[in-house]
Amino acid sequence: MSKLDPIREKLKARREAWRKLHLRDLFAKDQQRFQNFSARLGDLVVDYSKNLIEITDLKLLHDLAKAAEVESWRDRLFAGEHINTTEDRAVLHVALRAKGGAFTDRGSDVLSGIRAVQERMRAFAEQVRDGTWRGATGKPIRRVINIGIGGSDLGPKMVTAALRPYRHSRLDMHFVSNVDLAHLDQALKGAEADETLFIISSKTFTTQETMANAMSAKAWFSERIPDPAAIAKHFVAVSTNTKGVSAFGIDTANMFEFWDWVGGRYSLWSAIGLPILISVGWENFRALLDGAADMDQHFRTAPIPENLPVILGLLGVWYIDFWDAQSHAVLPYAQDLQLLPSYLQQLDMESNGKSVARNGKPAEMPTAPVVWGEPGTNGQHAFHQLLHQGTPLIPADFIVVAKGQTGLGGKATDAHQGLLVANALAQTQALMLGREAAEVEAEMKAAGADAATLARVVPFRVFSGNRPSTTMLMPSLTPWHLGALIALYEHKIFVQGVIWGINSFDQWGVELGKKLATDILAGTGATRDASTAGLMALYDGMKNSK
Numbered sequence: 411m412s413k414l415d416p417i418r419e420k421l422k423a424r425r426e427a428w429r430k431l432h433l434r435d436l437f438a439k440d441q442q443r444f445q446n447f448s449a450r451l452g453d454l455v456v457d458y459s460k461n462l463i464e465i466t467d468l469k470l471l472h473d474l475a476k477a478a479e480v481e482s483w484r485d486r487l488f489a490g491e492h493i494n495t496t497e498d499r500a501v502l503h504v505a506l507r508a509k510g511g512a513f514t515d516r517g518s519d520v521l522s523g524i525r526a527v528q529e530r531m532r533a534f535a536e537q538v539r540d541g542t543w544r545g546a547t548g549k550p551i552r553r554v555i556n557i558g559i560g561g562s563d564l565g566p567k568m569v570t571a572a573l574r575p576y577r578h579s580r581l582d583m584h585f586v587s588n589v590d591l592a593h594l595d596q597a598l599k600g601a602e603a604d605e606t607l608f609i610i611s612s613k614t615f616t617t618q619e620t621m622a623n624a625m626s627a628k629a630w631f632s633e634r635i636p637d638p639a640a641i642a643k644h645f646v647a648v649s650t651n652t653k654g655v656s657a658f659g660i661d662t663a664n665m666f667e668f669w670d671w672v673g674g675r676y677s678l679w680s681a682i683g684l685p686i687l688i689s690v691g692w693e694n695f696r697a698l699l700d701g702a703a704d705m706d707q708h709f710r711t712a713p714i715p716e717n718l719p720v721i722l723g724l725l726g727v728w729y730i731d732f733w734d735a736q737s738h739a740v741l742p743y744a745q746d747l748q749l750l751p752s753y754l755q756q757l758d759m760e761s762n763g764k765s766v767a768r769n770g771k772p773a774e775m776p777t778a779p780v781v782w783g784e785p786g787t788n789g790q791h792a793f794h795q796l797l798h799q800g801t802p803l804i805p806a807d808f809i810v811v812a813k814g815q816t817g818l819g820g821k822a823t824d825a826h827q828g829l830l831v832a833n834a835l836a837q838t839q840a841l842m843l844g845r846e847a848a849e850v851e852a853e854m855k856a857a858g859a860d861a862a863t864l865a866r867v868v869p870f871r872v873f874s875g876n877r878p879s880t881t882m883l884m885p886s887l888t889p890w891h892l893g894a895l896i897a898l899y900e901h902k903i904f905v906q907g908v909i910w911g912i913n914s915f916d917q918w919g920v921e922l923g924k925k926l927a928t929d930i931l932a933g934t935g936a937t938r939d940a941s942t943a944g945l946m947a948l949y950d951g952m953k954n955s956k
């Protein structure tokens with residue numbers, strides 16, 4: 411029996427008690443509910459009062475965190491212990507953004523290496539930005555194409571998109587991840603070889619898709635500029651694999667290094683962030699790191715009841731383990747955060763999408779949810795129907811930014827932003843309050859509806875309410891706020907991994923498919939089962955048909 415079990419039993423009982431509770435009543439009863447159930451880091455405010463919790467529930471959840479030793483696991487992470495046991499690695503992405511302090515792996519300092527690479531990245535990015543980095547024909551770079559996948563794509567792509575107003579106007583940023591050649595084709599459309607910089611980003615420098623895209627990019631480039639010496643001006647690499655980079659034909663002088671203690675999905679703070687740095691410049695990149703560093707410090711020092719990542723982690727555990735929630739919606743009310751949900755899909759689902767605990771036994775409780783979402787208000791006109799009236803319980807994060815960043819300025823920005831924020835708040839209110847039959851009836855009667863119409867329509871216009879949401883509010887989407895927000899999710903996911911007793915930092919689940927794809931390419935894979943054999947035969951026919 412786990413020492414968490416007695417607390418879990420109490421939480422189960424509380425979940426039963428909730429069958430008679432409604433958030434509408436709790437808000438009516440407690441004028442302080444917002445103050446009691448919100449926390450902040452600086453001006454990043456997290457309002458979790460519209461969640462299905464009372465003080466009793468929160469206290470039990472805090473007990474759960476304590477019993478799972480969240481604080482000691484957190485300290486082990488920051489101390490550089492090899493908590494990624496299956497790969498025997500430290501988990502030190504926090505060192506990449508640290509403002510100072512001491513971070514070691516196997517007793518050696520890691521900060522000096524981080525600073526040295528940051529200096530090289532900064533110098534290189536500065537040259538690309540100010541135009542002193544010249545291409546093969548002496549022109550400055552206009553297009554940057556990052557070739558990478560998973561963690562070597564999603565983080566830099568999401569952040570570069572989110573920091574749109576901070577981007578360098580001459581530099582057009584593209585991200586190619588899919589091995590479908592259509593993706594590279596799109597990025598190369600209209601590109602001039604002598605004005606294009608390719609960043610080949612791969613921790614391992616063996617990832618099939620990235621290597622295939624990098625080879626094709628090199629072939630495209632060499633067709634246009636056959637001089638082998640030109641490669642050094644147009645191709646740089648970001649990797650932990652020096653040999654692989656040299657073998658590919660990139661001068662290691664043009665390689666930006668990182669280390670095995672940086673997990674792919676936690677790597678945007680490392681040299682993998684080079685496209686971000688090139689696009690927004692050092693000051694803004696450093697502000698992004700600072701936001702994350704400040705969240706790290708908060709995570710390290712804030713007591714559990716005020717600790718944002720712990721609070722969010724516990725709320726997720728509450729819904730997944732005790733309310734049978736299977737998904738979690740991320741709804742940024744900021745178009746520039748449109749890629750945040752897909753970024754968080756990898757962060758959360760690749761970290762905690764596991765069913766074997768650290769001790770090699772089956773996990774005791776359900777683990778990571780399906781993470782999904784779209785920017786508001788778009789989602790309201792698509793899937794919010796299900797959030798409001800569907801059968802599953804879907805906790806949702808609403809990310810709200812007070813000031814818009816359109817650059818159009820003036821009244822238009824204010825008017826649009828007013829609409830956007832009103833919609834975000836209205837959604838959380840509607841989910842929480844719901845709408846009872848009596849209210850619907852009264853409104854319809856006042857509008858002149860007869861008894862037959864009421865009978866036909868009222869049940870369909872009822873909203874149960876009592877549907878949980880968390881609102882994260884910030885003044886504007888600055889690099890600092892974005893850094894803090896990403897680190898908040900990183901640590902939330904870590905807290906959940908600790909409570910579920912799983913290692914959030916390996917990803918064995920992605921291996922089998924890679925191996926089988928290799929077998930299928932080699933022609934040995936189709937013999938394993940009739941479905942694959944049948945599909946292969948059809949595929950062979952289709953690809954050869956005229």
Ligand SMILES: O=P(O)(O)OC[C@H]1O[C@H](O)[C@H](O)[C@@H](O)[C@@H]1O
Nearest residue numbers: 560561562612613614617674920
């Ligand atoms: O950076 P790379 O070594 O090319 O890896 C790219 C990605 O592919 C792997 O399969 C993992 O699932 C990801 O965690 C990783 O980010």
